[in-house]
Amino acid sequence: MVKVIEVEPVTRLEGHGGLRLVLGDDGKVQDVQFNITSTRFFEKFLEGRYCEHIPRITPRICGICPIPHHLTPTKAIEDAWGVQIPPAAYKLRQLLQNAKQYSSHALHFYALAAPDFLLGPFADPALRNVVHVINQMPDVGKMALKMMDFGQKLCQAIGGKSVHPISAIVGGMKKPLDENVRDLFLKQIEDQVEWTKKTVDIGLKVVEDYWDVVANVGVVPTYYVGMTKNGVHDIYDGDIRIVSPDGEKFDYPPQKYLDALGEHIPEHSYATHMYYKPAGYPDGIYRANTLAMINAADKMATPLADEALQAMRAKIGNVPHHTFAYHWARLIELVESIEVIATLLQDDDVVNPDCKTLDVQPREGDGVGLTEAPRGILLYHIWSDAQGICKKANLLVATNHNIAGIEKTLMHVAKQVFEDKALEGLKLPDPWIK
Amino acid sequence: MVKEKKKSEAGKNKKLQLAFYWAASCGGCEIAVLDIDEKILDVVAIADILFWPVAMDFKYKDVEAMKDKHIDVCFFNGSIRTSEQEHMAKLLRKKSKVLVAFGSCAVAGGIPGLANIANREEVFKVSYLDNPSTDNPKKVVPKTSVKVKEGTLTLPEFHDTVKSLDQTVDVDYYLPGCPPTPDQIMTAVGAIAENKLPPKGSVIGPLKSVCDECRFEKSEKKITKIKRIYELDKIEDKCLLEQGVICLGPATRGGCDARCLDANMPCTGCGGPTPNSLDQGAKMMSALASILGLEGEEKMSDEDVQKLIDQVVDPVGTFYKYGLPTALINRKVMKK
Numbered sequence: 001m002v003k004v005i006e007v008e009p010v011t012r013l014e015g016h017g018g019l020r021l022v023l024g025d026d027g028k029v030q031d032v033q034f035n036i037t038s039t040r041f042f043e044k045f046l047e048g049r050y051c052e053h054i055p056r057i058t059p060r061i062c063g064i065c066p067i068p069h070h071l072t073p074t075k076a077i078e079d080a081w082g083v084q085i086p087p088a089a090y091k092l093r094q095l096l097q098n099a100k101q102y103s104s105h106a107l108h109f110y111a112l113a114a115p116d117f118l119l120g121p122f123a124d125p126a127l128r129n130v131v132h133v134i135n136q137m138p139d140v141g142k143m144a145l146k147m148m149d150f151g152q153k154l155c156q157a158i159g160g161k162s163v164h165p166i167s168a169i170v171g172g173m174k175k176p177l178d179e180n181v182r183d184l185f186l187k188q189i190e191d192q193v194e195w196t197k198k199t200v201d202i203g204l205k206v207v208e209d210y211w212d213v214v215a216n217v218g219v220v221p222t223y224y225v226g227m228t229k230n231g232v233h234d235i236y237d238g239d240i241r242i243v244s245p246d247g248e249k250f251d252y253p254p255q256k257y258l259d260a261l262g263e264h265i266p267e268h269s270y271a272t273h274m275y276y277k278p279a280g281y282p283d284g285i286y287r288a289n290t291l292a293m294i295n296a297a298d299k300m301a302t303p304l305a306d307e308a309l310q311a312m313r314a315k316i317g318n319v320p321h322h323t324f325a326y327h328w329a330r331l332i333e334l335v336e337s338i339e340v341i342a343t344l345l346q347d348d349d350v351v352n353p354d355c356k357t358l359d360v361q362p363r364e365g366d367g368v369g370l371t372e373a374p375r376g377i378l379l380y381h382i383w384s385d386a387q388g389i390c391k392k393a394n395l396l397v398a399t400n401h402n403i404a405g406i407e408k409t410l411m412h413v414a415k416q417v418f419e420d421k422a423l424e425g426l427k428l429p430d431p432w433i434k
Numbered sequence: 435m436v437k438e439k440k441k442s443e444a445g446k447n448k449k450l451q452l453a454f455y456w457a458a459s460c461g462g463c464e465i466a467v468l469d470i471d472e473k474i475l476d477v478v479a480i481a482d483i484l485f486w487p488v489a490m491d492f493k494y495k496d497v498e499a500m501k502d503k504h505i506d507v508c509f510f511n512g513s514i515r516t517s518e519q520e521h522m523a524k525l526l527r528k529k530s531k532v533l534v535a536f537g538s539c540a541v542a543g544g545i546p547g548l549a550n551i552a553n554r555e556e557v558f559k560v561s562y563l564d565n566p567s568t569d570n571p572k573k574v575v576p577k578t579s580v581k582v583k584e585g586t587l588t589l590p591e592f593h594d595t596v597k598s599l600d601q602t603v604d605v606d607y608y609l610p611g612c613p614p615t616p617d618q619i620m621t622a623v624g625a626i627a628e629n630k631l632p633p634k635g636s637v638i639g640p641l642k643s644v645c646d647e648c649r650f651e652k653s654e655k656k657i658t659k660i661k662r663i664y665e666l667d668k669i670e671d672k673c674l675l676e677q678g679v680i681c682l683g684p685a686t687r688g689g690c691d692a693r694c695l696d697a698n699m700p701c702t703g704c705g706g707p708t709p710n711s712l713d714q715g716a717k718m719m720s721a722l723a724s725i726l727g728l729e730g731e732e733k734m735s736d737e738d739v740q741k742l743i744d745q746v747v748d749p750v751g752t753f754y755k756y757g758l759p760t761a762l763i764n765r766k767v768m769k770k
Contacts, residue, residue: 010489014461022586037518037590040458041557045548049751052664056702057755060545063462063613107468111489125491131478142472149471154518162469163462163613172665174696264569267580268587272561272568281569333641340544360664381566388662389747394565 001025008166008206010034012112012129014064014375015399021414029418032411036271036403040063046393051077051384052170054393059164059395064107066164067100067155068373071236074168076380079255079367081150081170081388083360088352089172094236095344096158097371102149102192104374105290105330109199113327117206120431135431140202143195150185150192156343157181172356179351187343189338196338200308205329209429210324215316217406217422218323220412221245222405223286225261226296226300227372233297233305235372240379241296242276242286247319249296250278250388254370257379259394264404273404274396287405290329291427295319302343305336321350323409351414362388373398380382439662449479450627451506453497455526456488457519458546458596460514463537464488466613467509470620473509475662477735480627497525505530509609513539513759514597514603518590527603532631534622534638538612540636542597543759545612547596550758551750554594555631575628598760608637611690612704612756618689637687643708644683644701648692652676655728663700674700675725680752685711685718711758713762715753 007019016038022031042061046054054073059066071093078085088299111130118137119128134141152162159165160175167175207214222245229238240252240260252260263272264281268413276284286292295318309332316322344350376398383392416422456464464486468474484505485492508530514520538544549557558575558704562568580587599605609622622638632638645652652673661678674681681700683692687708694701707714727734727752728740732763734742748750754761 008494009487011487011493012489014488016487017458026610031588035589037516038458038512039455039561040515040546041549041561044552044557044560047560048551048748050662050748052662053702053748053751053755056699057545057548057751060460060462060612063460063465066460066462110745112466129490131483132487133479145472145474148468152469153464160699161693163465166694169699174663174669174699176669238747261567263570265566265568265570265574265576267574267577268589270576270589270592277569358667359663387747392560394567396567416550 002030012115012278014062014108014112016345017309019410021410023418027418029411029414031225032407032414033268034403034407034410035269036399040268043393046382046390049390051080051382051388051390054170054390055156056164056166056380058395060370061395062373063163065100065104065373065375065398067096067159068371068378070159070165071097071168072369072373072378073380073382074170074379075371076367076371076382077170077369077384080365080384081361081367081380083171083367084357085172086352086354086357088176088319088349088355090237091344091349092158092173092177092345092355093168093282093349095177095341096155096168097236098337098340098344099151099154099158099372101151102334102341103148103155105334105337106144106147106151106199108374109203109327109330109334110140110148114202114206115185117210120428123431123433133433143198147192147195147199154185157185167358171358171360174356175354176355177351182351183343185341188215189342192338193342196335200331200335203327207325207328212427214322214324214328216426217416218409218413219321220323220409221321222408223279223284224292224319225274225276225286225294225377225401226290226293227370227377228297231298233300233333234292235293235333235337238370240370240377243292243295243319244279245319245321254368256383257368257370257396261401269403271403273407274401275404282404282408285404285408286380286401287409288401289326290333290374291320291322291326292376293372294329294332300332300336302336302339304339305332308332308335323413362386365394375399376401445509451479451504452483453485453505453508453526453530454488455485455508455510455512457510457512457522457540457599458505458515459537459539459544461488462613463509463511463539466537466616467619470616473620483719494522494525497529500529502528503531507532507534509534509536510599511540511613513535513543514599514602515549516547517589517593520602523599523602523644532606532626533599533603534607534609535599535605536609537614538610538706538756540605541608541760542706542757543596543598543738543764544756547598547757547759548597548751548755552766553761554592558592563643595765596759606634607631608706610637610639610687610704610706615690615693617691624691637647637706637709639689639705642688644680644686644688644690644692644695644705647688647690648673648695649684650674650695655725657725658727658742660742668699675722680718680722680746682714682718682753683709684721685714698770702755703753713750714757715761718753719749 010017682703687705
């Protein structure tokens with residue numbers, strides 16, 4: 001008999017998802033589907049809006065990563081209207097983007113992922129959550145809360161609101177950062193760097209403990225999509241970089257995205273399946289998010305993060321396909337974000353009140369904005385009319401880039417689990433929390 | 435440090451049983467809950483969380499297995515767009531003593547409610563057929579039921595119209611904001627914990643407008659031209675409306691400490707209508723009409739006011755950004 005396994009909903013996920021797995025009577029995996037059911041179709045209702053209102057609408061695509069959804073359309077409109085922003089605005093936005101990266105990666109590691117590793121995969125589902133982790137490991141829990149809080153408060157100080165920021169407008173930033181406020185954050189940097197290092201230690205211990213899982217489960221060769229600036233990891237500005245399964249790299253300026261990125265429409269999902277156009281669908285299915293970003297980069301932008309990247313590459317190769325290494329890659333990005341924050345907070349440009357140009361004039365045309373959100377590259381293509389009203393929008397959002405890759409990975413892992421009985425021989429550590 | 439209470443102790447002094455759910459939403463309301471920071475430890479000390487998909491592993495079947503009214507308070511965010519969301523709204527209503535519409539989407543339809551300017555076919559067309567990055571020669575759009583050799587696969591149905599929570603089920607309280615601020619959330623949690631909830635149907639929030647909380651000076655100055663925010667040349671401590679930028683402060687319920695104005699950006703109305711006002715957009719248009727005019731002149735003719743209001747090219751996005759589904763005129767009329 002055909003057996004259908006459904007996970008409704010997939011939990012501890014930064015969004016809404018459902019999983020359906022079909023097993024045939026021969027025990028073979030026949031189908032795996034990952035469904036995204038919260039699609040709200042922003043593209044249609046951006047039509048007719050004032051372009052400058054778009055950055056205040058689109059953060060609602062993702063309340064966990066609203067900063068990139070605020071900055072990326074702003075960049076797209078600036079591209080369409082030919083607006084140059086002052087250097088102070090560029091740095092403030094970079095700082096804002098990294099503040100979000102820091103809080104989002106800390107949140108993901110501690111609140112979404114860690115319960116699996118600290119309690120083990122066979123723990124009582126009722127306890128396998130961040131509340132239990134905080135109760136059982138209060139020091140680690142409080143540290144995690146303080147890391148998230150630092151990032152969120154910095155987002156609020158620059159963005160005006162931590163969730164659904166408001167301060168970026170076409171031409172720059174509407175809210176200069178006050179020097180006294182900057183100093184308050186600067187004072188906390190030492191602690192935050194320390195806690196980031198502790199987090200990396202915990203992460204590396206987890207990797208070591210679960211080495212059998214990391215090295216053997218879900219090692220799936222795919223293409224990857226990331227963003228780099230001249231080959232260096234960057235989350236605010238740069239070009240699209242595609243990495244082939246065997247490590248070949250292809251760069252595309254954001255405006256040339258249609259040469260690289262295609263969308264396939266499956267009947268069974270409201271989210272589209274993205275792929276690398278020159279390789280076709282499904283061969284060109286790629287993955288996004290942290291490991292993809294790391295695989296795309298020649299090097300990280302900061303010293304400690306680059307050291308961590310080189311250590312990872314020494315262990316699992318230059319273009320690892322290890323799905324469980326996504327957590328590892330996330331920690332490398334976490335290190336980079338706190339290093340970038342520390343550098344920018346010491347840069348007096350971020351407190352320069354001259355952070356907005358008045359040289360802004362709507363014009364007919366289209367523009368593309370690209371950033372890296374915590375869960376993948378984020379691309380906005382916006383068409384403006386002469387009055388600055390949005391005529392059309394094409395949004396390729398972070399998780400959307402990853403859906404086809406997630407499904408492909410799930411199929412691989414389902415076969416390992418149900419056909420090859422891979423779980424039976426795996427070496428698992430004693431849980432940290434029993 | 436917070437210790438979990440032992441079962442015997444919990445029996446004597448029963449913890450609050452809470453649930454959180456997200457429907458058509460962005461997850462910002464969940465982050466707003468986490469943004470109460472270490473106070474989350476206080477909440478966890480007085481409450482058990484029975485369902486919270488973003489943070490905990492309880493599934494739909496766990497909720498289905500609960501007795502009716504088993505949950506004391508359910509905080510429900512997101513608007514209702516699909517059959518799955520409608521089902522969860524009905525299920526959680528049945529299982530909860532108190533249902534709180536949490537955040538602008540659940541309260542009024544929210545930003546996803548702007549999709550009511552179109553219907554399902556139109557939104558699908560834009561995203562699946564007319565998109566320059568899609569390769570879709572067979573003109574496929576997702577189907578709620580797909581036949582494959584193993585059987586039939588189903589997807590939740592995508593409705594034509596976005597609804598607020600109370601257009602779907604009975605709602606006890608409303609907590610507006612996009613998202614609600616940590617202070618607003620703690621006020622609501624405090625009222626629940628101390629059993630000091632206002633009458634059913636109340637909005638948990640102050641009776642003032644955003645203008646009442648705004649730091650900018652107002653001088654009763656008239657304006658003759660509506661400006662766009664990027665046109666303001668310098669930052670002044672002056673009412674944005676009086677500088678010519680449309681700010682929904684006069685028509686919007688406060689409780690947010692006018693945080694957008696602190697960033698020199700206008701209010702766009704996420705707090706919903708002020709108390710006793712039926713339609714936020716209508717109130718704002720009347721506020722705007724009263725400020726438009728020439729300095730020193732008694733009153734402009736209706737025709738002149740109309741001409742000035744016509745400068746607003748996008749009235750829906752300007753006046754109904756968070757509440758189109760619950761506005762007096764709440765969607766574009768669709769031809770069958």
